[in-house]
Amino acid sequence: MTDHDDTTAVRPLTLAWVSRHLEAGERVVTAEALRGGITAEMRRLTIRTLDGDTRDLVLRTFVGVEQAEEWLDREAGALTLLPGTGVPAPELVAADPTAAQCEYPSLLMTHLAGRTVLDDDGLAARVSLLARQLVAIHELEPAERPREYVTLTTADTVVIPWGADAAGWAAAIDVIRGPVPGYEGRFLHRDFQPGNVLFDGPPSGPAGVRIAGVVDWAGASWGPTDLDVAHCCANLALLHGPEWGPRFAKAYEEAGGVLAADASVRLYWMVRDALAASEEVGLLARTWREGGRGDLTARLVEERLDAYVVALMDTLA
Template sequence: MTDDDAAAVLPSTLAWVGRQLAAGERIVGIEALHGGITAEMRRLTIAARDGRTRDLVLRSFVDPFYLEHAEDWLARETGALSLLAGTGVPAPGLVAVDPTAAQCAYPSLLMTHLPGRPVLDDEGVETRVPLLARQLAAIHAVRPVERPRTYVALTTADTVVVPRGADAAAWAAAIDVIRRPPPPYAGRFLHRDFQPGNVLFDLPPHGPAGARISGVVDWAAASWGPADLDVAHCAVNLALLHGPAWGLRFPEAYEEAGGVLAAAASERLYWQVRDALASSEEVRPVARQWRRAGRTDLTTRTVEQRLDAYVTALMDALG
């Protein structure tokens, strides 16, 4: 572990982690994991007396902007991880949680480490999209005994940020769409932030053809709501990462995987438009996050242009 990585985890948090370990185990490595916006993530390497090692992940809410939501988000994530144990959905295993920082320096969650990594490259996207669709359909097939809290919409007609140079008529029409009451829906268990950055892939050395999903992470927004909303969220992320056509393709892939969307096209498009407009408020931090992950081509301006093209395509579909 580097001195910086070790020093960044305060002694009270390390002591808390230590109390969750088996007798004779100790922390021998700390590595920062990059890609998250709301929380700091670190991989902890744990060694036993016999020399065997295992990895855990520590998720801590440090930024003052997100601290006020930490208790709620950690409660949602803890509930989701407990629910998903044994379902076949490849989610991390819950080890311990301190949602109010009673023992840690900051509100924290300790969980098992999953193999694989997020893949954001354009290469192989045609292989990954069906895998994403099948995985999301499997998540929606989970039937919790106790429902999580109802989804949060994340945007309103008054908070939409219209990109510079966007199609003003298309965006005005899109904003009018979300002024309407949401259509009725059959509730499903939602991840609520299912997108390529929260999906881990195990990639074979010979190419993307044999790729498989090895994990789905970041369950802090797990909710109950329409399957269309999860599908719409993944779709807009695909549109911004790989081009609008992939966003338009994803709902079809989801249905091909056995997922069920709203019966009426107008209802499906309501959710697609709503989540696309929600993305308008996060273009800058999301683009920055993707550039840090290696997609240096995704400038803020490029992402804005792709979002404009995607919203315009959705409104064209509405007729």
């Protein structure tokens, strides 16, 4: 690697803050923007060590995000909890949730090997791995319970796609107008989906594929397992087709995960997260296209969301 100063993408105060958390004699030599983040700027920092070798860290920065302090507090707490649990996650190096030392709220963590895989090839094998990983996350018993989950979607904020099944969407919106069901809380990732999971091994086929890491713990919280499962179901349905939502829920139970016994409660959470996706279809589609899925136009994702919501509501028939 060429030793040159390519750290200008890191703001001066933030760079100084990062440098204070390095080992003696280390320095940042390059910074590379990482794609895939929706709410935060992500950079991989290459660190030159005293012996001339290199190592990588990841810098996460929230710019103009109202909930930045809360999210970084949640992420720092989760990354402190996870070492030794068997859940592959980055290790916390430092956090500045209030931007006391950086230009913007920031978090520094170790870099994990692996890559996100959004392709259709090999999906069945990856779904099984995703399900087992989420079960392991839900089995964690933190010494200190994280804050309660947050969901911002309401019946009044849902964005119905153009040409959608009006009756099906009206029925779905009515579902979330009702009271929030009771639940037995568990530790949640809260944004567990293919874009936040790193895989090692060949991108297609089951042989040798494994999960190398789970990232983006800014939503870590306490709540119903159904909500975490519903979120991954919705993402898989939009990425790969509506049928993959229910298939993930089934894989989760086959892996030992426990969902609500009442079918109407399951439906509530599945519908709530599907409707939440309606508010950010364009953003999701753009992020996935940047990740290599050039076929995923906003219109195609809208059509898949419509089909998924209608399919969910058909379970009541």
